[in-house]
Amino acid sequence: MKKLALLTASLAVIATSAMAQTTTAPATRAQSTTTVGTAPAEAKFSTVAPGEMFSSKLKGLNVYNQQDESVGEISDLAIKNNQIDALILSVGGFLGMGEHYVAVSPASVSIAYDSKNNKWRATMNTTKEALKAAPEFKYPK
Numbered sequence: 001m002k003k004l005a006l007l008t009a010s011l012a013v014i015a016t017s018a019m020a021q022t023t024t025a026p027a028t029r030a031q032s033t034t035t036v037g038t039a040p041a042e043a044k045f046s047t048v049a050p051g052e053m054f055s056s057k058l059k060g061l062n063v064y065n066q067q068d069e070s071v072g073e074i075s076d077l078a079i080k081n082n083q084i085d086a087l088i089l090s091v092g093g094f095l096g097m098g099e100h101y102v103a104v105s106p107a108s109v110s111i112a113y114d115s116k117n118n119k120w121r122a123t124m125n126t127t128k129e130a131l132k133a134a135p136e137f138k139y140p141k
Contacts (some may be wrong), residue, residue: 051113053111053113053120055077057120058074058077058087058111058120058122059074059075059076059077060073060074060075061073061074061111061120061121061122062122063089063109063122063123063124064121064122064123064124065123065124065125065126065127065128066123066125069127069128071091071124071126071127071128071131072089072090072091072102072128072131073089073090073091074087074088074089074090074109074122075089075090075101076088076101078103084106085106086103086104086105086106087103087104087105087106087109088101088102088103088137089101089102089103089104089131091128091131091132091134092128092131092132100132100136100137101136101137101138101139102131102134102135102136102137103137104124104134108124108125108126109122109123110122110123110124
């Protein structure tokens with residue numbers, strides 16, 4: 001859960017800085033650089049620990065249930081108010097045929113680093129049948 005919170009915070013910083021448009025005035029020795037425009041605040045920088053989760057590692061990650069069966073794959077993230085609102089799972093189908101998407105709460109998926117196998121692992125308490133029967137998520141046009 002801590003990793004997911006860090007991922008959410010990272011996405012918020014990225015989304016905020018991507019939407020901000022700024023221009024900087026040329027600086028001289030006697031004057032500091034000023035920022036004008038819609039930037040919400042001065043840029044703040046973070047450090048990233050080696051074990052932190054990245055969205056690039058989430059996409060394509062298989063989701064397993066408690067019986068160690070693959071029940072879906074994380075195909076996208078839905079972001080609302082600079083926070084992860086839902087994980088979009090691809091369920092059912094074979095080689096892209098017959099699959100559909102389901103939006104699930106990030107709180108229902110546990111994501112952890114498996115140091116024994118040197119990879120990330122996502123689990124949730126559900127079955128393939130339950131996800132196939134869930135309301136289908138359709139991307140807005």
